[in-house]
Amino acid sequence: MIRRAAASLAVLLAVSPALAGPSLRAAALVSSDRVTVGDLIEGADPALADVALFRAPDLGLTGAVPAQDVAEAARRAGVVDLDLGASANVSVTRLSRAFTADDIERAVAERAAAEFGAQAEAMRVTLDEAATLHLDPSAAPQPVIARFAADPRSGRFEASFAAGRDGAVRRVTGSAIETVEVAVAARSLARGDVLREADVVLERRPRVQSGEGVDLAAAKGMALRRPMREGQALRAADLIRPQHVERGGFVTLVYGLGGMSLSLKAKALQSGAQGDLVAVQNIQSKRTVTGVVTGPSEVTVSAAPTAVARR
Structure with missing residues (x-):
């Protein structure tokens, strides 16, 4: 036992x-x-x-x-x-608590927007090295920037994230550029083309490059002063109201008085859009009158022609 x-x-x-x-x-x-x-x-x-x-x-x-x-x-x-x-x-x-490049870009966009007085969604962030950022397991659920320095003109930035409880930091560099929505040509367009909905799209472009860009609503229905390449941003100076009358072109000159009207052939001495006042010359009499553009190749005056006695 x-x-x-x-x-x-x-x-x-x-x-x-x-x-x-x-x-x-x-x-x-x-x-x-x-x-x-x-x-x-x-x-x-x-x-x-x-x-x-x-x-x-x-x-x-x-x-x-x-x-x-x-x-x-x-x-x-x-x-x-x-x-x-x-x-x-x-x-x-x-x-560690791992944060992807997308997480880092969102954090930088929010901080840069606060620094530049912009909206976070308007910031375009590009990292010099798009790597996963590893921070201490006790870090917040979203990466927190401890120090941030940026140049508002170039957009270059350096962000420091607290990496560990020992005071170590992880530095991230790149560019943060404020963008704005601008109207751009969806295809190649010719001078004089009237912009339809399918001709223009919205894209975000750097604010410093956008100049006097126009929005989508302002561009639709306008005509182009010059040809445009696909992807080229539209500027206010590129747009005019559609020209219904071209200088040197032939138009129908309509004299309206009461319920009666008289139509003659005339030559436009000025270009004009709907509602513009333009000068035209009567082909037969060579008389110059001023009328309102009322349609494509049509100019209307409100008084009937006056006969002139010859001596």
Whole structure:
């Protein structure tokens, strides 16, 4: 009976984690910039749990540490008889809160908009390096910019994000440009073309390049002073009201009086849009009169022609 009890106690001592010696873990997840005894060694003296063994990898990265190096560091920390197990290396991963390039661009857009007095949705942010940003696991759900400097003319910026509890920062650089919506030609257009809905689209362009751009509503129904390439921004100086009468062209001259009218052929001496006053010359009499453009190639005057006696 005594032998059987002794054998049972020996087996219990061999398998009980509480009674077994310290052993090395094959992998560890750490949340600080130091790897401690408690992170890597199981069964060590609890008083040694917070003793640092070596630096942790950068945020979000995994590193491999030779087991022998860990054993040496543990020995210096006061851990003896460490069981290394079968692993030649120990894998250490530093936890992080990861933010994508889109997350960073949104944060920069909001900060730049506040700096420039613009709307965040109007900012176009381009990062010099579009990489994932790893911050401390305790960081806010959205990246927070600790320091920000930008040139409103060039748009160049540098943003610093608090990376860890040790005061480390991650710097991000790029450009943040304020944009505005402008009307651009959806296809190549000729001089004199009257803009239809399908001819014009809205695009965001840098404000410094937009000049005196026009909006979509203002562009529709207007005519072009000059040819336009596809994608070219429309400016106020490029647009005129559609010209129903061209200088030097032939028009129908309508004399209206009461309920009667008289139509003659005339030559336009001026160009004009609907409602404009233009001068025209009667082809037969060579008399010049002024009338209102009332339609394509049509000019109307409100009084009948007066006969002139010849001498």
